Amino acid sequence: MPEPRRDGEAAADQAYCTALTKASGSNFYYAFMPLPRARRDALFAIYAFCRYADDIVDEAADPAQAAERLTQWRKEWRAARAGHAAHPVTRRLVRVVADFGIDPGLPDDLLDGMAMDLEPVRYPDFEALAVYCHRVACTVGLMCVRVFGCADPAAERFAVAQGMAFQLTNILRDIGRDAAMGRIYVPADHMARFGVTEADLLKGRYGPRVRALMAFECERALGYYAEADAIARRLPPQDRRALLPSRIMGAIYRALLTEMADREFRLFAPVSLSAPRKLYLAGRACLAHLADRW
16 A cells, blocks of 8 residues: 655645646646546546656657666556655555556556557557557556546446547557657558558658548547447446546547548648647537536
């Protein structure tokens, strides 16, 4: 069990997590803001843990150095679970895990997914890609639904479906950025089906075949959004009410897919939404949520 923290130390740890989340400009920040402070702060701690690990993988020039730093971060998490945290993020997260009944193995699963990015990023088929998506995205959703206060076991299936949708959206959005790092997340069998080669993606070649492939991947992501909505509609009312942050995230990420489609999947240039548009989408999602429209 984590040792109790003095009020000043706990507040400093939380401030660190909140600042890291806010500085990232992540869509999560907008989704978490409507929540009561205790839940919002807990989610900031989860995000900070993920962000720290993601930066280790993406910012290190040397993969071996990144692997060592990721190993150290894993050791820090395990030390935190044993009551010996040395970092403000893990000190805060271990408290959140205890307070909200989160499976303490989920952060380890997340780190397993992050480690996959340190290997040559190629996936032969969607089944292999789904393992990666579950580790880096669905684990986050599974932690979050506990913080939201969902009690029905089906909420976990919602978290997995929406996590898959979000990660597939990220893969499409970042295809140019990932290609610049030599990473290809699109499954090889999908590429073969549409006659797209690795060189097409790595060199940013846009054409009808690439456009058709991206449209296919977009439809798969939309299928997961639809699955998540269907699960949510069958949840008890109190669990549906608890999913407001997921509604906001879903609205923002679906808008990203719409933006990509409007660009005819010319995705080798950055795709993003402005802060005012995110705020608008968040407000509209809140209104839909109050009306319980899924």
